[in-house]
Amino acid sequence: xxxxxxxxxxxxxxxxxxxxxxxxxxxxxxxxxxxxxxxxxxxxxxxxxxxxxxxxxxxxxxxxxxxxxxxxxxxxxxxxxxxxxxxxxxxxxxxxxxxxxxxxxxxxx
Amino acid sequence: xxxxxxxxxxxxxxxxxxxxxxxxxxxxxxxxxxxxxxxxxxxxxxxxxxxxxxxxxxxxxxxxxxxxxxxxxxxxxxxxxxxxxxxxxxxxxxxxxxxxxxxxxxxxxxxxx
Numbered sequence: 001x002x003x004x005x006x007x008x009x010x011x012x013x014x015x016x017x018x019x020x021x022x023x024x025x026x027x028x029x030x031x032x033x034x035x036x037x038x039x040x041x042x043x044x045x046x047x048x049x050x051x052x053x054x055x056x057x058x059x060x061x062x063x064x065x066x067x068x069x070x071x072x073x074x075x076x077x078x079x080x081x082x083x084x085x086x087x088x089x090x091x092x093x094x095x096x097x098x099x100x101x102x103x104x105x106x107x108x109x
Numbered sequence: 110x111x112x113x114x115x116x117x118x119x120x121x122x123x124x125x126x127x128x129x130x131x132x133x134x135x136x137x138x139x140x141x142x143x144x145x146x147x148x149x150x151x152x153x154x155x156x157x158x159x160x161x162x163x164x165x166x167x168x169x170x171x172x173x174x175x176x177x178x179x180x181x182x183x184x185x186x187x188x189x190x191x192x193x194x195x196x197x198x199x200x201x202x203x204x205x206x207x208x209x210x211x212x213x214x215x216x217x218x219x220x221x222x
Binding site: 034036041042043044045046049087089091097099100101102104 | 113115143150151152153155200202204210211212213214215216218
């Protein structure tokens with residue numbers, strides 16, 4: 001059964017305290033893995049797409065990496081405005097699209 | 110990145126009435142659009158996949174006659190919640206596929222009283 005699991009469910013960081021969010025997956029036929037940021041009451045905002053193991057992408061304080069079993073979203077020196085829920089999703093060869101349950105990140109000033 | 114809009118952003122309706130939500134891709138054509146539902150502090154649940162010019166494909170457990178989806182053009186899909194009841198109250202989000210990436214609208218908060 002295809003599965004996407006994100007951990008931790010919630011994470012509280014002090015401003016400037018770097019950390020990583022995990023998205024592990026057990027799927028057949030991965031076409032791509034997506035990371036999104038979602039603020040309360042808003043739709044998800046696209047961050048990254050990763051297509052193959054070993055791939056890395058960066059955007060400001062965020063860096064996403066991918067292995068054959070999981071993806072990490074690294075947050076370097078986070079700021080309060082980085083507080084949000086971060087969602088990962090997998091796109092499969094059968095054209096299915098599954099979301100993880102998200103990690104709620106709170107950055108404390 | 111590509112922009113997807115939804116209208117309205119929030120709506121309150123009485124039980125038994127129908128509500129239509131529009132989803133538009135503003136700067137690209139989307140042959141495929143998706144409708145999601147999200148409950149508080151939960152992840153997105155795919156309701157249906159909408160293909161331009163053809164019938165929508167609904168996920169298991171989603172009532173086709175209750176959630177009517179129309180994808181009349183490459184930039185517009187609509188979701189109509191028919192005979193709404195309080196349990197239909199939720200956050201509805203659409204997304205549109207541009208080549209490979211999937212972009213989301215801002216969501217519509219539906220409250221049925």
